[in-house]
Amino acid sequence: MNNRRKQKIICNQLRTIRFLLEFLEHADATPSAEGSARVAGKQMSAVKQQWKSLKGEYLQQNEKIQELIAQVLQKLEALQKKKCLLANMLHQYQIQKEATEKQQQQKMLEGLVGELGEKVQKCDSQIQLLESEVQNHQADANTWLEMVNSDLELCQLLDTLQGVKLVSAHDDKLVLDLQANDCTLMPEPQLLRLCVCWMPEGGIKIHSDCDVFCPAEILLADDLKSMTTALLEIQQCFQSQAQLLCELQTLKDRYAIDWLPKERKLLYLKATVVYTLFVQAGYPTNGRVQLLSVANSKGSADPSVIKPPQENPSLSNWLAYLCLQTSD
Numbered sequence: 166m167n168n169r170r171k172q173k174i175i176c177n178q179l180r181t182i183r184f185l186l187e188f189l190e191h192a193d194a195t196p197s198a199e200g201s202a203r204v205a206g207k208q209m210s211a212v213k214q215q216w217k218s219l220k221g222e223y224l225q226q227n228e229k230i231q232e233l234i235a236q237v238l239q240k241l242e243a244l245q246k247k248k249c250l251l252a253n254m255l256h257q258y259q260i261q262k263e264a265t266e267k268q269q270q271q272k273m274l275e276g277l278v279g280e281l282g283e284k285v286q287k288c289d290s291q292i293q294l295l296e297s298e299v300q301n302h303q304a305d306a307n308t309w310l311e312m313v314n315s316d317l318e319l320c321q322l323l324d325t326l327q328g329v330k331l332v333s334a335h336d337d338k339l340v341l342d343l344q345a346n347d348c349t350l351m352p353e354p355q356l357l358r359l360c361v362c363w364m365p366e367g368g369i370k371i372h373s374d375c376d377v378f379c380p381a382e383i384l385l386a387d388d389l390k391s392m393t394t395a396l397l398e399i400q401q402c403f404q405s406q407a408q409l410l411c412e413l414q415t416l417k418d419r420y421a422i423d424w425l426p427k428e429r430k431l432l433y434l435k436a437t438v439v440y441t442l443f444v445q446a447g448y449p450t451n452g453r454v455q456l457l458s459v460a461n462s463k464g465s466a467d468p469s470v471i472k473p474p475q476e477n478p479s480l481s482n483w484l485a486y487l488c489l490q491t492s493d
Contacts, residue, residue, distance in 0.1 A: 341361065343403050344357075433487060439458075
């Protein structure tokens with residue numbers, strides 16, 4: 166700022182000197198007095214001297230300014246180089262920064278991918294565990310469903326069978342009571358207790374421990390249809406026996422009789438005579454009553470000559486007829 170101000174001052178002085186010189190040149194062309202010439206000469210000398218001084222000072226200042234301009238240009242060039250260097254360094258820094266950020270992002274992504282992979286593996290393990298549990302629960306559910314369906318079928322079976330009462334139910338067996346339908350004459354209904362067992366090797370076994378009526382042990386396939394058929398057959402057989410038992414119960418109150426269920430024989434005691442009657446299987450529907458023997462204190466009589474007048478006499482007919490017979 167100081168050099169520029171000095172240049173302006175010097176420029177104004179030079180303009181003033183130029184004006185004076187032009188004025189003096191114009192004054193030399195006109196006639197003047199001798200005194201005026203001398204004064205003008207002195208003034209001219211003083212002005213020239215001052216101009217020379219100012220010119221020398223201007224040249225010195227100009228040289229300094231040129232030197233300063235050269236220094237400034239050198240500094241400016243150095244600054245430009247530094248600027249380019251800094252720009253290159255900044256560009257390299259930006260590149261390194263971007264590369265570092267990418268590496269950091271890559272590492273972060275790799276870390277996240279690793280964490281996600283571990284979580285996915287844990288989820289897969291949990292899913293496999295849950296699938297195994299689901300399969301186990303499904304197997305349990307299927308087992309329970311089979312048991313429920315089996316129990317439901319058994320309930321439906323028991324509903325369809327008349328005179329069958331469920332006494333108890335276990336995992337491997339059922340206990341049933343079979344009741345005859347036509348025992349209206351008996352004071353207490355006769356019941357047949359049956360045990361239906363599921364065998365470990367498969368199949369169904371039906372048996373009874375009843376002394377009055379002992380059906381043969383029955384082995385069946387593990388099929389409710391075959392079990393239904395077997396129970397119906399046993400019920401039908403027991404029905405016929407139940408009618409016999411009803412009749413025996415009635416006859417017991419009137420006659421001195423003794424029933425042998427396993428041998429299916431009836432012993433009738435009249436005075437000193439013992440009559441032995443045999444009741445065929447299926448009585449009274451299909452079977453008949455036959456007099457086997459007549460024993461007394463004197464010996465035995467021919468049973469074939471003793472027969473009630475009915476074509477197919479019942480136990481009641483036989484006992485009523487024998488009761489009227491005279492003891493020999």
